[in-house]
Amino acid sequence: MSVSVTKPKASKRCPVCSGLFNSSFGNAKLKDGTICGRCARQVRVMYPAEYERLELKKDPLKKCTVAQIKEKMTEVVPYIEDLRAQYGYNAVLTVESVEIGKKKLFQEAKIYAHGPVKIGCFDQTDEVTIIHGSTETKATILEINQGRPYTEIGYFDWCYRADAGFPVSLIFQQKGLKIEPGDIIVKGKITG
């Protein structure tokens, strides 16, 4: 009599942190494997992705090996600390393009400031500072869109949070606010 044995499922563990994959959400494909979303999020700051609308157009992680990323993980924290010291803020977005929405009756036009999040993250309703040369202006994030900076944006472009290593549009609606390409949007000044 033969006994059939069901082979146990190969444990799905991340080759970088050895943690179990929680889901496929946020996982990143490398040249020779797939890493979990937690590791991908951490290392993403060193390998910024390029999106066109919601489609990932260029992912530099795809060219990396598991061994390379394992090594880079030990450099992530000092890398972020360096950038923070350089900018003097915990979260930084560099503005590459700006679009102005339609002006509606009794409402300010929305301003879409598009660019990559260099470090940290931005959330909806965050109070940020817009640095234009030596001028600093306080503003509150109304909404965040991922992908490209379309003023006629689709519903699915909306997101809660902008993470380091991804381009997004921070959206403002504030009287007299001016944002230009080259400006820097920051949050969390580092003191001392």
Ligand SMILES: [Zn+2]
């Ligand atoms: Zn991992």
